[in-house]
Amino acid sequence: MYRLALNMLFGDRAKLAMLLCGLAFSALLMAQQSSVFFGIMSWTYTPMVNIRAQVWVSDPMVEQVNDAKPLRDTDLGRVRSVDGVAWAAPLHTSFVQARMQDGNFKLITLVGIDADTFAGAPAVLTQGRIEDHRLPDTVIVDEWGASLMGRMGVGPDGKPRSTPLKVGDTFEINDIQARIVGICKVKRAFTGGPFVYTTYDRAKGYTLGARRTLSFMLVEPQKGVTPAELCGRIERDTGLKAWTSDTVIWNWGERSLARNTFWWFWTNTGIPFSFGTAVLLGLFVGIAISGQTFYSFVLENLKYFAAIKAMGAGMGVIARMLFVQAFTAGLIGFGLGAGMAQAIGRAMIEKGMPPFVMFPQILWATFALVLGISFVSAIIGIIKVSRVDAASVFRG
Amino acid sequence: MSHEAHSIAVRASGVDMFFGTPDNQVVALKQADFEARRGELIMLVGPSGCGKTTLLSVIAGTLTPQAGTVEVFGQRLDGLGQEELTAFRRKNLGFVFQSFNLIPTLSVIENVMVPLLIQGRPYDEARARSLSIIDKVGLKGREDGRPNALSGGQQQRVAIARALVHEPPLLICDEPTSALDKDTGAHIMQLVRDLSRSPERCVVVVTHDHRIFRFADRIAEMEDGRISRVVDDPKLLDTTHL
Structure with a gap:
């Protein structure tokens, strides 16, 4: 069923494009803003x-x-x-x-x-x-x-x-x-x-x-x-x-002057708030766009999910189908967004400003957040499908 | 067990089904009794709102009645939980819907494969069996196309293939010809009759379309939430109110 679930997702290209745009934009915003943030913060202990x-x-x-x-x-x-x-x-x-x-x-x-x-x-x-x-x-x-x-x-x-x-x-x-x-x-x-x-x-x-x-x-x-x-x-x-x-950010000792400098700027300036807001914005935009698009994808396919339920598919199977669809879109969206963030970062580094430091941890965190967005989107869809009565397929 | 009892595929007795709140209750089925035999094609007919679709849903296990018993191939449905009902439908039922309900983003063959994949059959096996039945409904060569590229009659053929691909003992058809013209409807019913005819299979068709009554072995007429009479010959029915 998972193969069919993916074919259902890829078959609706307009919805898929919209979904991927939302996820990619969200991943781009989160990865790019985090990388610029850590780049700027790395300048504090130059x-x-x-x-x-x-x-x-x-x-x-x-x-x-x-x-x-x-x-x-x-x-x-x-x-x-x-x-x-x-x-x-x-x-x-x-x-x-x-x-x-x-x-x-x-x-x-x-x-x-x-x-x-x-x-x-x-x-x-x-x-x-x-x-x-x-x-x-x-x-x-x-x-x-x-x-x-x-x-x-x-x-x-x-x-x-x-x-x-x-x-x-x-x-x-x-x-x-x-x-x-x-x-x-x-x-x-x-x-x-x-x-x-x-x-x-x-x-x-x-x-x-x-x-x-x-x-x-x-x-x-x-x-x-x-x-x-x-x-x-x-x-x-x-x-x-x-x-x-x-000065290795993930390997600071207790007595590191770089660590103290980093946290001094963290607590005494508005930099984390400013970039944190941008990252949160990316998260919310991602949830809003992909959640809404995925929900509309589910709505459009609701009668087919009802038919599949009537044919004997349990909610477990349908939930897994929706998770496969949402996480696949999330994976592709993350790839596109992180790739764009990397490309923008390279261009920034070549021009010398602003600083751009993309730790692997930033990518992992962005990946986790994009999967979180996909999870929320899937849950919204699952709730909708779970409320559909299999008998509704007989009502025309 | 008597021969008659053995030949019963579906038996609903004293079934009550209400919708709405106690203050504003709509009676859909009231002490409804219904029987369908193995090897027959039985049609449920009657005016709109008489409870045909509700009775079909109760027989299909997608609705649980408030009172009465429902037995399908010896299995009581009225006491089963949702998961057991789902498993029962997966194994025993095939559906043909009024509006086809073919998934437009899947190919013809993928649509037909759905019941087999729900049963957990391997993809390649499901594909091979689906190809075979697509051939039987006369759509060989169209298996990789999208359903919306087909005519209404062809789409209903795909739906029939999907309903029969896992060889269910009970085939449920809800207004299978209502979206089709007279000739196409007749072809579809002929196909249902030809493909589903088996000593062990029972076909229940809900319809308004009196032009297809001739394909039925028996016709059960419904009125006000119960079966009013069952006839062997469609000529015995008054179709003016249908």
Whole structure:
């Protein structure tokens, strides 16, 4: 009977198309909005991805990575003295204004790293050499920032065009010259601004001698000491807060700064509400369209279901037929919707915005929700058919 | 068991059937008695509203009477639950409906296969048996087409094939010719008679169409919810009120 149930479904192409449209649109909305949500949320802890260190140490009041509360430089010595620390390096992060050559201002994320060890330096340079970073007044700018901070000019078509900054170009931070010696490739940040790397000491100069400039300390544990173990020791011996740097969203440890950052944005911003609303909308639209279409499919076939009942099919068989029809439509609708979400995601990634992270878990969750929609649709149909009297087939 | 008792296919005795609320009750059957024998084609006739369809539904086990007994091939239906009635219909009954009730999104052969698939027969076996009966109703070559591509008479042939494909002992026909013209109706009744004729099978036909009375072995006339008389010869009936 299941084969016939499918033939009944596929035989009514107009209804099937409508049903699939509803389910696919719903799956698309849920998968795409969830992926953009997780993409945006992954930007909130970008520094953890770009600046590599096993342990981060901060002021005890720090809640998330974008909210640095400056430490004293002497804290670095205290951390270095903790048993199990292989090395510890200073890190400065702050938002400052940069003045371009054309007079324009840009808000940048200034990152000051240890000049001796280059701990926290970007891993990939597309232009220049990291060693040149030791030269006076030099900075490294990320690719995205280089294009944001680019010189405005006129293209061959007469339209305004921005030329990305390159090695050798200069700009000013607080009236101090910054000469680009490298272009790096790093992940973009939630704030959307350029990352400008310099040495820790030079960063002090760029911030005009702020009293405290030590934002975080990057720490490497000795062999045989786990990051979580070292975090415990640092907190016990110094009273500072120590974090692990795991950024894999499904594998966060208790002490992960990325996890804290993610949840800080979750609870303190309207992002989850906004995207959650879109996902819920997708769910409700799916239930409304596919439920209504499936119900109308059942209504149209009601007299045939009554005839099948009269011929001796129990409600169990008919319910299974309706489930097969609803779940088959759900499966195809999910495939179409998830495929479209992937295609849109790829196009987004190629254009660089907005961020798009489609975890397998998002697909599984979307699949489960689409099957839920199919289930609800089937139940509506089953209730209708169960109320049909088999004797009604004799009433013309 | 006497020979007469053995030959009875359907027996309904003292059947009452009411619809509506106690304040606004419609009496459909009132102490109705009816008998049909194995090997015969019996027609139930009477004016609209006399209870023909209700009696047919009671015999088919799709309605349970409020009073009286119904026995079909020795099986009492009045005491059976819904699941048992469903199983009984699946095994023992074939239906031909007034409006054919062929599923338009299925092919001709798939429509015919439905009773066999409901019985749980394998798809290939159901297909082979359906092909054979489609051949017998004269629609060979049309099995993969859709029912709505066929004429009314051809659609009723498909319905007959569907009703007989699982070889049920009781064939129930509800106004099988009402949607057909005179000649097509006669052909359909001839087909029903030819294909269903078997010493063990009983055919009950509800009809208004006096042009097909000649195909009946016996005719039971209904009036006001009960059988008023049973005749062997249609000429004995007054058809002016039918």
